[in-house]
Amino acid sequence: KVLCRHLTNNNFSSQDMEKEAGAFIIENIKQKKAYEQKVDLENPDLIFYVYIFDERCYLGIDFCGFDLSKRDYKVFSSASDIKGTIAYSLLRIAGYKKEKKLLDPFCSSGVIPIEAALYNNGSVNYYRKDDFAFLKLKPFEKENFENFFNKLNKQDTKNKTLIAASDQQLYHIRSAKKNAKIAAVNKDIEFSRVDLEWLDTKFDKNEIDLIAAKPLFSKYDLQRTKKTYDEFFYAAKYVLSEKGKIALISMSMDLLKESAEKQGFKITNERIVWQGQQKLEITVFKN
Template sequence: MKGVAIVPLGLEDAAREELEGLGASEAEVLKGAVLFQIKDCEELAKIAYVSQSADRVLFHLAHFSFADIRQDVEKHIGKVENFGDFAFEGMSFRASCERRGEHGFSSPDVEKLLGDALHRLMKREYGVDAAVKMASPDVTFFASIVDDSFALGIDFTGFDAGKRDYKIFLTPVSVRGTISYGLLRYAGYRKKHTLLDPFVNDGAIVIEAALYASGKPVQFYRKDKLAFARLAPFREKGVSSLFESIDKKIKKEKLPISGFDAAFQYVDYGRKNAKIAGVEKVVYLSRVESEWLDIKFREKSVDRIVTKIPEPSRKLVSKDVQKLYGELFYQAEYILKDDGKVGVLCRDLAVLEPHYAKYGFVIERQKDVWTGEQRLCMAILVKWK
């Protein structure tokens, strides 16, 4: 059987790497999604529970490129053959659509079209006259449209997982949890690494690293909201044993993960969000200015520095921001291991060039990612050898 992970644009490769580590195989990158093979529904449910890169995890029904949305949806929905395990008499359903790109139709247009086509399919193939229910239906059919790419599946998640439940205390530059995790993946962060975020913001990078390194599922506190528990394959046997098999592996020892910031408010936000995520005891968050990093860390002791760099604002003038950039790479040159890496998320990488070049860093790779309509740049920098 196949699954589909819906992911932020630009994070498809990071998601593929994570999914393969979670038991998926034959992963194929689509636009804003990753298609993969998985053993069974229980393994797909586990991915929905723990995946940090996926906004949603779906049981795959169809994917195709379209020219005429109405004709192509009708054609491809009529060919869906693998829905039998999810259909039962008296079931309720809804169709949901998320669009990215410019289109001559709206998401509600697609939801109406999709709902009608699926209702006819269920009645014709399985004799099920399913009722439409907008709130907490038994089955949600989710369609992801990116430009002319259409992916359809049964939603195993049930909500936008990129909006983390721990992100209660936010800043004007907060980004989605999936993007914070994607930056860690892009930087090659591993569980054994010593990690530093010197501009902690709302704590998301530190928290995502802690969830990954400790094995704590990102949906640990949203078990009751996960949609797969309402699906037919789980209605009789339940999902308690599935959760227990994963939760018993959570590690509780202190991790070499640190988050610093010069602004106490941001450190406070990070601590509060980490507490909500249940990882406050395994990470270290403190008010430390970047110029003191060489006091906190020995020479060549840090594997990864991963951060969303500060930008000029009403409270932080451009001159001060430039000073922070210079201090970051001055300190990184000292505390970073020779094979260490700096991963940054920013809107304009060019503003960093005079600073990283001055201290002997070069760009190893870079790519654009998207959060809504906003383009951001991920870049990995290494010491020149």
Template sequence: MSYHQDRLSTLPRGSAMKKLDFFATTMTGIEDIAAHEVKELLGCKVTPDIGKVFYKSDLDSVYILNVAARTLNKVMLNLCRSRFRDLDDIYRLSRGIDYSWLIDPDQSFAVRSERVGSHDFTSIDVSRVVGQAVIDSYLETSRVRLKVNLDSPDVEIYCLVRGDEFLMGVNLTGESLHKRRYRIYEHPAAIKPTLAAAMLFLSGWKGRGRLIDPMCGGATIPIEAAYIARNIAPNKSRRNYNFLKLKIFSCSEFMRSREQILKKEETRKPEVYGMEKYRFHLEGGMRNAEEAGVSGDIRFKLGDATVASDYPEECFDFFVVNPPYGIRMTPKRIKLERLYELFLSAVKEVSDNSILVLITAAKRKFRKALEKVDLEVLSYREVLYGHLNTTIFKCRT
């Protein structure tokens, strides 16, 4: 089955009404959550895939997702999705696309490629072949040989080879959206904001009730929780996007769309708490919250998550936490399974019919702790966190 789009040059320049094919990348394991978010933001049909979601929409969707999406990494214009047999097929597919409606003659480009599976070529080979195909296609349509700039291109073309599937798109985002601008303090085991947001969505948090991250570290989870509660766009302060270099997009339309998104912010004060055992990390988290503009929405407390008496006196509806996985723990510290057991016991003591969402790379140890404390597992899912296989558990206390 082929998804190849032979020619896209029929799009009127500057038109925001034409429906185009897009895909957005996310973490492997949370694609359904990302798909639901995109559907909520755009109101269109979204299809989840491995590490990405596909959708069809207008140019305005690019502005909306880059500013407001919480679980996405990059938004891409989908140029080609097809089965292939060899590099010759990849060249042919790439060569058959008209790039003149996207790239100006004086602009440079680069091809970034990923490869998953067993092949007799490398990702570098893919970039080389596609790069030549782009040059040849543009030379035919515009009589201009495009410049290549691998360090700082005007246009970045992304290619993914997975098994016998070839996917090609234009990176409309640039640097990944998970790099929030508020992270001025980096905790050594900080969770990605996109993953934190996915865990919050999974918990059912919408800003009502009380939520705590009892091992908050740099406060990523509490900050993202406050953002969700107040409908604050996570990338509202960002200005550097790749799509602004493309002639089919309008800076004025982007600013107009951004202003509409910012008007939807709410002023209500959510009940979000962050607790941390180590003062240095707690103070770092407080600085991050201030940078994020939500320091007044999060109540911070110095305390040990394994000690029930250290928790605030309030009853919590949601516990969302990224505990130690045992990777950086020294032999002198408490054993991981025992840490989980003490933590779950404390949570059970200070809660009543609450939701706990937790991520760990030590699935077996956490399951043993769950059995000892007797907490109900509502669901769990495997998530590829970088190169680390992790599991997100959703439990009822």
């Protein structure tokens, strides 16, 4: 089976490319192996993936067989949520490590703190590991992947550090707690409903090493959004350690950068990421 995704303005569809690539692969197998490969679109043993960006085409084998960005713990969600893979990437781009104290003051349904807790525990977030496509490949038939996954999922309960998740909306906190319980990390995260202007009463001065969050953004109420950002960076200046960082992801960074500059924060890293067809910006600030 061949799957295709393209981010181009070319006049062809993914389905057209899948047919062409499939025919090309079958013809090559026929020429080199002297037999015609059968195709099973419903239950394929091997999935080829074609990715086209601008003038470049990448061909690979899908070792997974399903979307790794989907998280089974994410039952209670919000429209503004980011995918678990993007939340994890945000943490790693910011240099997050298990010994660092983390705060997400816009936690919504809890994706960022949950991904941090799973990373801290050494957990592999693959509840569907038995469905991996590479398990059907002949070169791996003799491998003991059960032991492999058990080793990766071995819990390390030593030297746990603070992972704090807060939000101004109580229903967000309730959703985040439920998701964390499903992910089996609810005991590793401190949840609380806290308004931004009260963060300095919740945490000690210079207590937090990293703030990672997706702040609320509304293009229909820019004045209120700007006020929220000003309150956030004012509080962050107090609770963040001297070498601490702030890693933010948003559809627009302009107002966030303005508020950060007022408090003397400097930009250390910027990235563009895509969630489906939605463009998101990542910016890392330092004291």
